[in-house]
Amino acid sequence: MIGRVLVVDDEKALVLALKGLLKKEGYQVEVAYSGEEAIEKIEPGAFHLIVTDLSLGGVSGMDVLAYAREVDPDVAVVMITAYGSEKIAVEAMKLGASDYIPKPFDNDEIRVVVRKVMETALLRRDHQRLLQQVQEAYGFEQIVGNSRPMQRIFSMIEKVADADVTVLVRGPSGTGKELVANAVHYRSPRRRRAMVKMNCAALSQELVESELFGHEKGAFTGAVARREGKFEAANGGTLFLDEVGDMPLETQAKLLRAIQEREFERVGGNQSIQVDVRLIAATNQDLEAGVKAGTFREDLYYRLKVVEVVLPALVERREDIPLLIDCFLKSAAERFGRDPKPLTGDALRAAMAHSWPGNVRELKSAVEQALLLSGGDEITSSDLLGSGSAGDGVELGTIVVGDQPSTFREAKERTVEHFERSFLEGALRRSGGNITRAAEAVGMYRQSFQQKMRELGITADQAMNGEQKGV
Numbered sequence: 001m002i003g004r005v006l007v008v009d010d011e012k013a014l015v016l017a018l019k020g021l022l023k024k025e026g027y028q029v030e031v032a033y034s035g036e037e038a039i040e041k042i043e044p045g046a047f048h049l050i051v052t053d054l055s056l057g058g059v060s061g062m063d064v065l066a067y068a069r070e071v072d073p074d075v076a077v078v079m080i081t082a083y084g085s086e087k088i089a090v091e092a093m094k095l096g097a098s099d100y101i102p103k104p105f106d107n108d109e110i111r112v113v114v115r116k117v118m119e120t121a122l123l124r125r126d127h128q129r130l131l132q133q134v135q136e137a138y139g140f141e142q143i144v145g146n147s148r149p150m151q152r153i154f155s156m157i158e159k160v161a162d163a164d165v166t167v168l169v170r171g172p173s174g175t176g177k178e179l180v181a182n183a184v185h186y187r188s189p190r191r192r193r194a195m196v197k198m199n200c201a202a203l204s205q206e207l208v209e210s211e212l213f214g215h216e217k218g219a220f221t222g223a224v225a226r227r228e229g230k231f232e233a234a235n236g237g238t239l240f241l242d243e244v245g246d247m248p249l250e251t252q253a254k255l256l257r258a259i260q261e262r263e264f265e266r267v268g269g270n271q272s273i274q275v276d277v278r279l280i281a282a283t284n285q286d287l288e289a290g291v292k293a294g295t296f297r298e299d300l301y302y303r304l305k306v307v308e309v310v311l312p313a314l315v316e317r318r319e320d321i322p323l324l325i326d327c328f329l330k331s332a333a334e335r336f337g338r339d340p341k342p343l344t345g346d347a348l349r350a351a352m353a354h355s356w357p358g359n360v361r362e363l364k365s366a367v368e369q370a371l372l373l374s375g376g377d378e379i380t381s382s383d384l385l386g387s388g389s390a391g392d393g394v395e396l397g398t399i400v401v402g403d404q405p406s407t408f409r410e411a412k413e414r415t416v417e418h419f420e421r422s423f424l425e426g427a428l429r430r431s432g433g434n435i436t437r438a439a440e441a442v443g444m445y446r447q448s449f450q451q452k453m454r455e456l457g458i459t460a461d462q463a464m465n466g467e468q469k470g471v
């Protein structure tokens with residue numbers, strides 16, 4: 001990692017000499033010719049080290065030190081002091097300076113001090129990042145699932161994690177796209193470097209670009225200081241672009257270039273910045289439709305979908321539901337400090353039959369709420385799905401899809417059949433098994449009602465007993 005240094009002095013010649021010297025040492029060097037200028041340039045994460053003269057005219061080196069400590073507690077400061085001002089130098093060290101260099105100094109002295117201080121500064125940042133990663137890894141949620149589609153996803157994650165290729169994670173909302181992205185990063189050789197996340201939705205083009213690529217001071221109204229973008233922050237690690245399908249078209253071109261050339265410019269800047277970043281993108285949008293409609297660039301589309309991981313909706317892997325419920329119950333119980341409660345058989349059946357339009361996220365919050373709200377020793381279907389599901393009401397939102405991928409027509413037929421069955425059975429239950437009254441109540445001719453019952457193989461007795469078939 002290259003260290004970034006800010007050199008501050010009001011003697012122009014000295015600044016340029018130091019700049020040349022430190023650049024030769026391999027650092028990235030910026031300069032400021034006054035304390036005021038330095039303060040404008042200092043912001044969190046902008047520099048690893050500031051080398052400042054103590055006396056600068058207006059804002060002094062001590063002020064710069066105090067400001068830097070406040071804005072960016074991680075930045076190291078080395079003070080250049082006039083001959084004989086050791087006392088102030090000690091004062092500076094007390095205020096948090098890492099070291100001082102008395103004038104006159106020779107180049108070797110500078111080299112040695114800067115190298116030593118920089119090493120410590122970089123180590124400290126690494127250390128902090130590692131700590132954060134350990135925490136993340138500790139809290140890194142297990143992806144739960146045993147169904148065939150999920151097994152396929154697990155083996156895909158294992159395969160692509162190492163490969164450093166761009167991964168596009170797709171699937172409806174709440175299906176675990178972010179979990180998959182995390183898993184890819186934490187199983188990749190980049191796991192010890194940062195994983196930086198960015199949501200591309202609901203931001204203006206200007207904001208998305210400045211978030212992605214950073215901006216120079218004055219690039220636009222409100223850009224009061226230079227700012228590093230997510231691409232830079234992710235250097236050496238992984239950049240997760242969430243909701244990439246919502247990225248403004250103009251920004252897509254810049255993203256494509258950053259991916260292809262591995263370089264970009266900050267907004268309002270002309271210096272090109274090189275980065276080494278692995279990209280993971282996620283979307284629940286139909287990108288193919290976006291390409292057709294001209295809202296998503298085709299070339300970017302192909303760049304992103306080098307490897308595609310497609311998460312199926314929860315109804316397409318119903319067999320995972322019991323396992324998911326079990327896991328969510330355990331973790332919720334732990335979190336809320338309660339004992340886990342079992343589900344009644346009815347509740348489990350209802351959960352298996354439910355359509356879960358919000359997918360795993362919805363299931364998770366339903367389980368958490370049920371645990372909190374349930375009064376008895378067991379979680380009932382009304383605890384889990386609300387009272388509507390326990391009674392005779394017809395659940396209109398149910399979509400019935402089998403384990404195998406199905407065509408739209410098959411899925412629709414099965415869904416309609418499911419709807420008709422529960423509708424008729426509900427009507428029969430409410431009429432106490434009286435077909436004439438059931439038909440009347442739902443505005444059907446008795447003959448058509450009976451005809452439908454025959455088609456679906458429903459008998460009045462079976463409907464009364466609440467048996468569910470075909471789910």
Ligand SMILES: Nc1ncnc2c1ncn2[C@@H]1O[C@H](COP(=O)(O)OP(=O)(O)OP(=O)(O)O)[C@@H](O)[C@H]1O
Nearest residue numbers: 142143144172173174175176177178179284360361
């Ligand atoms: N297979 C799974 N195992 C355990 N938890 C899961 C699983 N899938 C999803 N979750 C949980 O469901 C919630 C939603 O997951 P996540 O944020 O990854 O979904 P998403 O696909 O990114 O959704 P969106 O499109 O809305 O952003 C999270 O709390 C996540 O922990």
Ligand SMILES: [Mg+2]
Nearest residue numbers: 177178242282
């Ligand atoms: Mg998400």
